[in-house]
Amino acid sequence: MAAQATAAIRKAQNAPDAPAAPAALCGAARHRLAGHALRPADLAGEKLLVNVAQCSFRTAADHVLGPEVERLDAGGVPEVRELLYAAGALPRTAPRTTP
Incomplete structure (x- = not known):
């Protein structure tokens, strides 16, 4: 999934030669998916x-994960x-x- 995300981020930024940007999918330690290697399909039905x-990381997530994962708008990175x-x-x- 990391390679897909890097490619999608580069595309979203219109920068095909940009270095890989770190991105993480964070979840609660006791979540049923914690500690597992994930595929986009594993997140179907999750929030x-x-x-x-306008964020390239969100654009990449939209591209990689597809519409099966519900998005909850939370504001900017600090929020x-x-x-x-x-x-x-x-x-x-x-x-x-x-702050």
């Missing part, structure tokens, strides 16, 4: 917190990060930005 529609902290999907020791 995905996403940031603004998504705070939601993940609050849900326990990111450890409190993970880097944070200051």
Whole structure:
């Protein structure tokens, strides 16, 4: 899935030679899919917190995951990060930005 995401991000950014950008799919530690290698089909019926529609990472997710994964608009990256902290999907020791 990582290679598909990198290709989709490059396409969304209109930068075919851009270096691979790290992207992560975060979830709660006790989620039924935690610890498993995932394919897009594994996420069917799940909900995905996403940031603004203009973001190349969201465009890549839309391309790779297709319409089977419900998107919940959460705002920008700082808002998504705070939601993940609050849900326990990111450890409190993970880097944070200051408001």
